[in-house]
Amino acid sequence: MLKITNLAVSYGAIEAIHGVSLEVHDGEIVSLIGANGAGKTTILRTISGLKKADKGEILFDGADLLKTEPSKIINLKLAHVPEGRHIFPQMTVEENLEMGAFTDGKDMAANMADVFERFSRLKERKKQLAGTLSGGEQQMLAVGRALMAKPKMILMDEPSMGLSPLLVKEIFSIIREVNKKGITILLVEQNAKMALSISNRAYVMETGKITMEGNAGEMLKDDRVKKAYLGQ
Amino acid sequence: MEKRFKVSYFLNFLGVLAVFFLFVLLFENNAFGRSTQYIKGISTTACYTIIMVASLNLVVGCMGEFSLGHAGFVSVGAYASAIVSNGLTGKGLPDIALFLVALLAGGIAAGLTGVLVGIPALRLRGDYLAIVTIAFAEIIRVLFCNLSITGGGKTMSGIIKLSNFYWSFWIMVVCITVMYMYVRSRFGRTVKAIREDYIAASASGINVTYYKVLTFTVAAFFAGIGGGVYAHYMTAMIPTNFNFMYSAELLSEVIIGGIGSITGSIIGASFLSSLPEMMRQFSQYRMLAYSVVLVLVMIFKPGGIFGAWEFSLIRVYERLTGRKGGWEKSRKKTEGGV
Incomplete structure (x- = not known):
């Protein structure tokens, strides 16, 4: 579904991503783990067109994303939940969700009903300003907004960031649930243990390169991963 | 919902008629005796200032960016409309048609300038954008000081006097209505989303630059119309009228009235355009008074007098009659529904 080949991205003169290749198949949850500054977020930002690539290729369902306008990428049904809960704080929960259906408002009412069914907390707070929601609710709203575009695939950037352990669990069960409905997920996480436990496959990144890849379950048991990311 | 919306527009129209x-x-009836003409003049000033301030509020309030060069657009509109009306006088057009054509020309000229400035400038945000807009207004001023068609630094006089209070009032009403509808439309909401969080906005598939340039252009268009009314009221103008202080004045009126509130712009603009007239005797201290008012507002009401609040007749009506459970409920209704 998503295929990245030999991607290189730089910030000014500094190359942050050195020839990364990865692949996400239909219906999978794939996680991309690694330390701070490894380039995980940069990859997601490049996929959704917020950052320009130097070279390489990103194909999504056969479409070349590097040649697609950022605002058109969502039309290909690829949604991005950005890092750090980017919601519209001065707009109501409902308006936030409406913005998610910005490019395609046809089935908005039905989609919104779906989202509200999945996140009953959001329904209760429909008319509340999004900035007044708790951290976990804001993250749910960000996921809900991405779902409003009826995506085939969602890019999730650090959904567990700044949430309590209980909420982290909840968010991850939401991710799994979303995936069960047939939406492919590429997950970027620092919380390697949680990410690996819900993923099918995983890639480990270090300073702009992929150093390991494989089955997520096996990786949980891998000594190098354990030592570097799981603190065991 | 739909019905309430129509009733609300109808009520507002009645309100505007009543004020008129x-x-x-x-x-x-010469209610003010000998000063009636004078007060009429101030009211006309207030009308075009309201148009300019409300249009700046689209940029500052709705889009959340500081523009310190709004006088540039006003000046483009003023000169363009003056040139057009000078060219068309004596061609047998009735005054009102001539006036409207001139204003439209002013608005379009300013709007086009808005596109030209907006495309490169709106890649910037915050302070950087503010600096670019100052530079733009200065360029316009210097350009108009050197072009022969604008009088080349001398006063451009002999512009036909077309703005009277009654016409200015209705032009102002139309401009405010269109701007209000823009803010409440899908476009307005998209621009607000960009203001709130531009990363989330572009992740939702919004073409950030496009909507910013669009809003900037709409704001420039109305600033140009305001400038046109100004030109045909003053009948003489000089490019240095539209200097940085003029932009700053417009901006302070937006801030005092309330960033994001068109009601605030209307009150702020009418108050501040009559303030210097009320204190004619010490007119050189006018800027001082502005600053004091600005400081006081910032201390006691940082969001401006009205904040983001909008006056709504239907809300008053519902509150008075006790229908739909009063203010709190109807507020939620309007927020969610439009």
């Missing part, structure tokens, strides 16, 4: 006839009554 109040003014007509006062002016036609």
